[in-house]
Amino acid sequence: MTTLATNLVSQIATHIREGGLRRGDRLTERKLAEQFRVSRSPVRAAMKQLEEAGVLVAGERSGYQVVDVAAAERISDAPAEVDEDEEVYQRIARDRVRGDLPERMTENEFLRRYDLTKGRLTKLLRRMALEGWIERLPGHGWEFLPVLTSLEAYRDSYRFRQLIEPAALLEPRFELNRPVLEQRREQQRWLVDGAIWTVPDARLFELNSGMHESVIECSGNFFFIDALKRVDRLRRLFDYGQMLDRDIARERCLEHVELLDLVLRGRNREASDFMRRHLAALGPLKASRLGRGHGEKTGETG
Template structure:
């Protein structure tokens, strides 16, 4: 249920940010595209908002806005009892921050985490499950959790980029490289979304995932499973530090334009030029990260 609540909260925020009037139609596919999730959780979230009286449902026509969404989205979500996952999300970012600041030990008990971040057992499980899936903590045999030290230094972010600098331009030169037109279209739409305001409005999660999807999709098109496995591993590891670097979003418009340029070259099957452009793009990011390493310092 947590996931549906989180998406319901995002739908409320979208209704508010777009200033939708009472009676506005909310097609599931449109919401799924905007939130970049599949239709199934969107349908469940719409049903939940219908239950809470925010939407009405018309047979064969779908969901419509039943009342004005005037309060700040977070406040309304809280009043409707939709805000629980935000507690888990806030704790997730706080744990990451505390680790990077060096104020949280790398070995901790669940009891300590619950007390320190004011979490219920369910909320703590949600947070730890996410952290474990991302690969920066694991359960210790018998007792407690251990966080990876690989993720907590600015150097490790720069090292992850140097690995990508070796790998990603090479992936674009693999024999039989093929980027499906549908994938190309999806990636291009994501970049235009950013340039049309998403840079300011997307969460750190959404920004990170958009970048990961772009780079992983291009490497997947190489058809080389070793490249694909490596890029996925390095992306899991760098998530924590890349959130930290997102406090500075000024470089994102330039990033989006570079991504679009690479897509244009791949569409025209100019892979050697695309490979060079990818190298320049990653070098540009490495330079920017070195300059903003003050953000990564405790």
């Protein structure tokens, strides 16, 4: 099973626990793939593993049903295994942001530069492609996709978000997706209640950026939705290069809970003002920390 599928086992188990699912509740590959923003293949492998662990059982039609919530809780509470490739993954990300890598690289160049086996490189490239910052060229080459590499561009991304995210909450076609936002609130509450100290950096980025994307998706405005997702892809590696101050990150998650409470109550104008203040404080603070160089602790992942 791939590293991604292994991580999804824990994430789906946590979803069962934090989402309040009960015996008999149904899970489908499609919805889980959309939630975790991955393809169906690793979700399928993870659900098969959960079936073998006694958490799920295959349904009569498609999908699976929850059969043992306690077993899911044991899996989600278990300490995560250390991913031996995570350090290499972060090194590649840092090298990419610093401009130390060419726009195009062959697999042999990756193997030599990072002292990898072919199997480990394949897993790393698959993950990088899935997260949207590299793509395969014809043959054995790979091309890095655009990312934010300058502090000024990073500041600009937050100024742009201050325009579109508050406005999205006031769109005339805004339609509340209550189940999704309630689930996002549970995830943020889970972080606040202690998971913030142990969740990997990449997963924290996904949870926080995913929360903002779920809110903007309610606007029904394709251009707002697409724009935020593009910005998140561009800033991903810039955020990966930071040492996260989890105390500050926890404060941001508390703000996310407050924001979601406003949206779930239908108080969108207040939520819009809150979103503007949240992003206005977040951008300059994070940029100032980034300006001191990578390695400075920051908790800004929203």
